[in-house]
Amino acid sequence: MSNLLKVQKLLCIAVWLFCIGVVNVFAQEQHVTVELRNATLRQVFKSIERQTTYRFSYRNAVVDNNNDITISKHQVSVSAVLDEVLKDRNLSYSIVSSKSIVISDKPVQKSTTQPKKIKGTVKAVNGDPIIGANVVVQGTTIGCITDIDGNFTLEVPSDGKLTISYIGYLAQDVSVTGKTSYNIVLKEDTEMLDEVVVVGFGTQKKINLTGAVGTVTAEDLKARPVQNVVQALQGKIPGLNISASGNVGELNSSPDINIRGIGTIGQSSGSPLVLIDGMEGNMRELNPQDIENISVLKDAAASSIYGSRAPFGVILITTKKGKEGTIKVNYNNNFRWSTPVMVPESMNSIEHVYWMNDMSINSSGSAIFDAHYVQRVEDYFYGKLDPNDVMEAKSDGRWNIDRPNANVDWYKEYYRDWAPSQEHTASITGGTEKWKYYASLNYLTQEGLMRHGTDTYDRFASTVSLIGQINKYVQVDLKTRFVRTDYDRATSMDGGFYLNMLRRARPTRSVYDPNGHYASEINYVNALDNGGRHNEQNDMLSQQATLLVTPLKNWNIRAEFNYRVNTGFTHEHAYKIYSYYADGVTRYQCTATGTSNDYVSESAFKSNYFAPNIYTDYTFDIQKHNFKVMAGFQSESYRQRYFSAKRSDLISEDVTELDKTTSQKDYAIGGNRGRWATAGVFGRVNYVYDDKYLAELNLRYDGSSRFRKDNRWNLFTSFSLGWNLMREEFMEFMQDHIQSLKLRGSYGELGNQNTWSWYPTYQIIPTGTSNGKWLIDGMKPNTADAPKLISTTLTWERIRNWNVGLDWGIFNNRLTGSFDYYQRSTLDMVGPAPTLPATLGTEVPQTNNTNLRTMGYELSIAWKDQIEDFSYGIQFSLADSRTKILDYPNEKKSIWTYMSGRYTGEIWGYTTIGIAKSQEEMDAHLASLPNGGQNAVGNVWGAGDIMYADINGDGKVSNGAQTLNDPGDMKVIGNSTPRYMYGINVNLAWKGLDFSMFWQGVGKRDYMPASDNMVFWGAGGGEWWSASLKPHLDYFRTSDSPLGENLDAYYPRPRFWGPNTQAQTRYIQDASYIRLKNLQIGYTLPNHITQKVGMDNCRIFISGENLLTFTKLSETMDPESVGLGGNGATASKGSVYPLSKTLSVGLSVNF
Secondary structure, three states: OHHHHHHHHHHHHHHHHHHHHOHHHHHHHOEEEEEEEEEOHHHHHHHHHHHOOOEEEOOOOOOOOOOOEEEEEEEEEHHHHHHHHHOOOOEEEEEEEOOEEEEEEOOOOOOOOOEEEEEEEEEEOOOOEOOOOEEEEOOOOOEEEOOOOOEEEEEEEOOOEEEEEOOOEOOEEEEOOOOOEEEEEEOEOHHHHOOEEEEOOEEEEHHHOOOOEEEEEHHHHOOOOOOOHHHHHOOOOOOEEEEOOOOEOOOOOOOEEEEOOOOOOOOEOOOOEEEEOOEEOOHHHOOHHHEEEEEEEOOHHHHHHHHHHOOOOEEEEEEOOOOOEEEEEEEEEEEEEEEEOOOOOEOOHHHHHHHHHHHHHHHHOOOOOOHHHHHHHHHHHOOOOOOOOOOOEOOOOOEOOOOOOOOOOHHHHHEOOOEEEEEEEEEEEEEOOOEEEEEEEEEEEEEOOEOOOOOEEEEEEEEEEEEEEOOOOEEEEEEEEEEEEEEEEEOOOOHHHHHHHHHHOOOOOOOEOOOOOEOOOOOOHHHHHHOOEEEEEEEEEEEEEEEEEEEEOOEEEEEEEEEEEEEEEEEEEEOOEEEEOOOOOOEEEEOOOOOOOOEEEEEEEEEEEEEEEEEEEEEEEEOOEEEEEEEEEEEEEEEEEEEEEEEEOEOOOOOOOHHHEOOOOOEEEEEEEEEEEEEEEEEEEEEEEOOOEEEEEEEEEEEEOOOOHHHOEEEEEEEEEEEEHHHOHHHHHHOOOEEEEEEEEEEEEEEEOOEOOOOOOOOOOOEEOOOOOOOEOOEOOOEEOOOOOOOOOOOOEEEEEEEEEEEEEEOOOOEEEEEEEEEEEEEEEEOOOOOOOHHHOOOOOOOEEEEEEEEEEEEEEEEEEEEOOEEEEEEEEEEEEEEEEEEOOOOOOEOOOOOOOOEOOEEEEEOEEEEOOOHHHHHHHHHOOOOOEOOOOOOOOOOOOEEEOOOOOOOEOOOOOOEOOOOOOOEEEEEOOOEEEEEEEEEEEEOOEEEEEEEEEEEEOEEOOOOOOHHHHOOOOOHHHOOOEHHHHOEOEOOOOOOOOEOOOOEOOOOOOOOOOOOEOOOOEEOOEEEEEEEEEEEEOOHHHHHHHOOOEEEEEEEEEOOOEEEOOOOOOOOOOOOOOHHHOOOOOOOOEOOEEEEEEEEEEEO
């Protein structure tokens, strides 16, 4: 055996010597054609690499990015091309083998010293010799390659400089000194070898990853004209679901985030854990340009290392750090202009009065507006009245605000066409081998869309990072981050504004009365402009320190100290607003749109979060077996305090301070404090055999203060397996086409300690101060209520998760992708209390009685390629999930709540036959229902009304007992769960130009507006709870209507209180959509221009957000805001602060 090894070794040496001897022959034999214009050196090198077996090696600092090369060579030697492109540069080249060309600096003057013979060894960091490494004397053609043991021998000038390079490793320069022997260690270029993914408490090569992890880089987020990183992430990672919430487009809105669909319906949170550099944080507070990369841990194998804090996934955000090298300064800005998107169009005043009259006649037989008023509306609309003659005076001296005759589009009045904003970021990075630093400053100022009482949002953020190598064993990493946000709006722009805005936005209502005073009783303009302000200021200060000790090779010990302070202060003051009598002098207070008493309200919040971690990892090999073991301890401590105070009756509107209020009756004081803590020990073992077979085991023993002592600790485990098929010999025949193919699977179980109530297993005595309903000595007494019963069986929510996946890279990794299928079961959720006899005398305690299962899949496919100077890429992602309720205490099986064995989001409704076009058609339909007709839904049926189907054949239309066993004529007609969520990203680049566009959408979602929803139906619960939007005009009417006949209408004849607006098949909405989220065009100036003014790089760009939307949804709403807003009232859902289309221009400069 030993002789055989010697023969093999000698044979290898002979082969390498032969390669060296014939390198010039190879160089002469390989010819290329190069046709480039305004190209960089790198582009020339890539052109040569595509046509030959050569690969270029060079240090990045040596090769510039100037677009100044124009060359046209046909079938010439590689040397001829390199001689041409390098002749005006201080560079030289060495063709050291048939596969390698080394580019290096050309010396300023030739050496006059005597050459000397040196020898050396080139090894990798792990000590293995590197065979075939290029060793070249800079500025010369002197060079060689290392032998089978990594050795080389070379005659060099005594003042020469060597460049050592090898594919997959970082090139290294070595000065020739008095020594004759050199030991050189090359570090792996991880970007070339394998993509590294950030995972819990460390990193892993993507090729060895066995969990389900999605990633986003800084490149994916750059130059997006969005306020925060959450908005930029929407649609970027399959399975990461980001959707609007609350009032949707408000400047301080917080979108809902989940990973892989519904996590829980119990008394706990299903949101993912967000960690910024290892510490829990808020993505909205982060400067997007500080981000280096983001990893989303989706399955139990990936997230279980964080235990009970992360049962529904983790979002790991890694921010930028200092890099070794000269000081680099970056400055970038963008200036933005936003306009409302998909805002519905309002009826004009004439259409409004005709519409309302038709609705009233259909409902009660009489019109709301008399002929005199209708005539005034028409006269004003057609210009027959003075522009200020918008209402008449009443006998009591007030204006008749119920019958104004103006013509105003209130959406256009409340929301302006364009709102400006701007953002500026400056950063600096650099350092030495021992000390590296990074610092950044960011400022964003944004104006909202409100025309009156303009809302604003400002953010100031700073980051400082310092990494120091104390000695070869110890490294420190220090980071501090400060963020301040200020949000300011009109006091009246609260939930009540969205509840009432639409119903009060009647086209006939005017902004001012005929005397030029605000018409404050019938619109919010005065309240917005002069009714007071609401301001929220929030500060976040985080400080992080990491001590890394490496006592032995491949053994790391890390101690992390994370501390964060959040403070928030809210100030609100409100002023009384007034309207004027017709005399223009006497005024009276308006409470319909303003406050009943002026007041000052303030609240303050402070939280302290401390999380020390200590963990260690060790990596070692035993022949083909690679192990990495990690173990550690983590703890968290969170404390918060909140207080508030409010009092009415300001001394002066010029001084809005609490101590300048005087009311002895109208005041309130509140406050609370709380704390929780967790502690856990964890471990992980990664095993790789021969780069083929992968395994990972995670253990976490967690304790939480939220549960009682005897149920406080739990053990959570997960494991995962992987198989790199392309490492198998039987797949060698495919290696020219398929570069990677990995099958993986995982299983794990976690607990959920993220309960809404911090201490759900403890009895609490509710108390109140001065809130009794009786008087003692003339004062209200304090009160206390009996504590509610608590079930002694309450325990942790448990989450079981399994995942199978496939990753691939095809055609030299130009086509890459992954597919995952998963199932997640959430067990022992706290659901509604079971039904017990009333003799219990108090509320029934809740128990762990609810279970659900979410199933879904994720697909991600990407193609990237380059053809000469043109590079392009397209990425497609798709995710889908459904949630089924396994157990839920719904004994009667009501169809209006969760039900065991049914999917979430089910929409029950009637089947629509159609709209009766005549009374005869309706009579015939009712005659076919002999046992009650449609009386269970409504009465007085006629032409223009809905004909519902009797699907159960009982001779009537009804909803039965509204249970699964007796739903009457109702059935499942849709599902509100968003399905098939996808994203499409396209990137193109040609020389200095770059173009990108990103589409995001939902493939299937149903939405059924409530029967009293005036946003969709227009007709609501009476005159004052109805709306007048342009799409509502497509309603059934006969030739008797002033608006003309419309027998083939979309809507039925409008009627108050909803007999025609029941949930039904005809009007269930298709809320799927596709939206052009971002389009961006940029141009990077050539280096020969930028360097003349001292810049390394300069890019200018234009960008747009939410530019196009395609949807089949009703024009009364935006597909991203269906079912939201309106202060939660079903009548007003869909009445929201609109999303915005944003255009921006910007500049990014590096020095």
